[in-house]
Amino acid sequence: MAEGTSDSPLGRRRLLAPLLVILAGVALRVDRLGAKSLWIDEVITFEVAQRPFFSPLTRDGSVAGFCLGDTGPGPLAYGAEWLLMRVRPDEQLLRWPSAVFGAVGLVAMWLLLRSAVQDRRAGLTALLVWAFSASQINFAQDARGYALATALVTASLWLAGKSWQTGRWRWWWGAAGLHLVAFFVTPLSALAFGPLALAVSLGTRRGAISSAPARLIHGGGSVLAYLAVGGLWLVAWFPRAFYLDTADGHRSARRLWPTVEGWSTLTDLARQWARDAADIRPVPWLPGNGWWLTASAVTMLAALTAVGLAACLRRWPWNVLVIASCLAPVSLITVLSSSHLLGPRHLFWLQPIVLLCFAWGVEATLRRLSSHAGTAAAVVLASLIISGVTPRLLERRLTEKANWRGATEWLIEHASPGDLILPGPNSEIACLQHELRTHVGWTTYHIDSAPQHPLAQALAAADRLQPRPFVILDGVDRVDELESLVAAGRRVWLLTGFWGSTTRTADHWDWLSAHAVPVTSFPGEMAIGVWLIEPPPGQTEVSAF
Incomplete structure (x- = not known):
């Protein structure tokens, strides 16, 4: 994504643009951080973080006991908040870890794009989308661990890419280690590790990755290590998360098999995403209230992501990663058909992969243009994206989740x-x-x-x-x-x-x-x-x- 070393004048100039984008993204993530009241999930986090970390005498009277039954964050997310509440039980302090890791996620995304995208203009445009992403800003201002988990998954993708490029397995084991930490932050992070391990096990058509036996040893070995450590947490978490205590004291299981309701839930989720994508706010000072601006930005983002998805079919092992990751939500929906885990925020682990597809789509498009025309197109695209999302960001800035x-x-x-x-x-x-x-x-x-x-x-x-x-x-x-x-x-x-x-x-x-x-x-x-x-x-x- 960048040419020249970072200590050369050319390298420093090329670092200036991504640095400005990252600083803008950080400013959006810390803006009005403590001005809004906590919503229910944050209230739960605030109350739980003030309990003892472990108490063998009570079921849910401790942080460790409570997180066994929570279908959202895991013990590391609650543990980080618990440590902060020992310093000072403060609402704004509760949200600062998410804001910090939201900034770390921006840097991790820049490293990923710098490594995986050859065209600097395409990488910079994708970084701009990530910096202005409403969902990422929401994660960074929400004390629920999603910003930390997203940053870890993004950094893991970057390390996996380094492993594929250099053939050095230490990068891969670093990626697996970060994914394991993310798993203990939010268990659903595991859904992004399977495609990664599959891609490593199958290897590459070209590149410096080593022999097939080594790929199987490292890819399969990392999966076994992942399951051996994470399985302890999964075994403890699964029964509490997916079995409900009824009023008469009996336990009833959530539906864990494909049902008609599962497809109904899939339809409802698709409608919810469609409503969210079409949630276009009027801008009075623009002709036609500016609806066309946001609609154009949304359409352009979707189209370029589709182009990138098609382009990555020719990239190995990225194609395995992307295809498997895009199919994973469908599997999740059919398996957990009537569970409330199906909210879009629980697909945080998919967002870095989708953005990577978008960057590849921009890269493939710019490659067909001349240098000057491509630069002009990148500037127009960046302007369109910023103009399209700014009205919604301004509204979200002043809108409470629950006042x-x-x-x-x-x-x-x-x-x-x-x-x-x-x-x-x-x-x-x-x-x-x-x-x-x-x-x-x-x-x-x-x-x-x-x-x-x-x-x-x-x-x-x-x-x-x-x-x-x-x-x-x-x-x-x-x-x-x-x-x-x-x-x-x-x-x-x-x-x-x-x-x-x-x-x-x-x-x-x-x-x-x-x-x-x-x-x-x-x-x-x-x-x-x-x-x-x-x-x-x-x-x-x-x-x-």
Whole structure:
């Protein structure tokens, strides 16, 4: 990607452009890092990171115990956050590791492109896409370990490429080692290692890689070593991650075989990606609101990636890597058909490979043009990409994932003594409690209205305890419970966050529409709505209790 040594004037000048792109990407990753409230997954990370690292007496009361049942980050991700929380339990500090590794991922991507792409202009254009990638910026500002895992997978690809180019196996074992670390950060990183090992085992048509027996020894040996070490974690993690505890104490397995629902999930995922790709924001100062600009950028990115994918069919062993990696998501979807692991963020390991295909597509296109025409085309393409993604980046900069801080401050201002706050199930109550504890300094009530604790008893207990401006109830979600609150003359505020909006039944929403009034909402990727149920006029408050 670059010519000349780094200590020569030519080398220094050629390093200037990628350095500026990397600095721009770093600035985007640290911008407003602590300004947004934590969303549910980050709240979980924040709470878990303050537990003891290991406790043999409790199941989920420690970091080690909790991560065995989490289908997202692994022990190294939680362990890194646990170490930081020993320094200072701070929300912004919680996100800094992701921002740092987002910057490391930029450098790793530059090294990969510099090694795998011959045309410097194509590599620089691809690096620009990576720097301005909304998903990569999101990973870097999200305390969930995806930025670290992506950086490790990207660096592993670079080391694997060095092994293929030089024939030195130490580079390959370095790649396998980084992949193993990524596996303990996020188990799904393993999906990118299989194609790599397959490519090494099959070898190259040309190049300096050694004999077929050596390839089998190193490729197969690395897989065995990978499974021997990672298998211990996988055996411990798999049952907890894929078996659910039911309410009656029994265990039920998630579906682990291809089903009709699996193909339905595949269709839903395709629709979700299509909606995301077509999520074009209007730009008022451009003709036609600028929709054509973003649409052109998305179309160009997809077309050049397809060109690169076709071009890499002639590259060995990259073709094995890319084809197997692109087929892996389909296998994942059919095997884990009804699991929630199918979110696009869990395909983080595929993004460096897709970007490499894009770079090869740009390279193949520029090769057909003259030097000056190719440079002009690269500049136009880079300008189109930046112009197309900037409106969305600007909007994301100011948009919360879930604005629980704003919702909490609004409730404190508008709720009255004796009011009841009913968040949605599990995640909503956790987010609300976190905001009250960390930004308001309250110790809130967490009252369970399960059958052994009738609603009337729970309310009476809440009223006897130390007064608070309002009382928060958890688990009150059935229509009959809501009706009893209305009959009791209590004013009720309902918060409908992401989980509440997806898990509540149709009869719940019918009842809510008939008895509650939508008061306000807090926009975001996971919008929060606030509904109010007023007691009937003249009814004595809490008369039923």
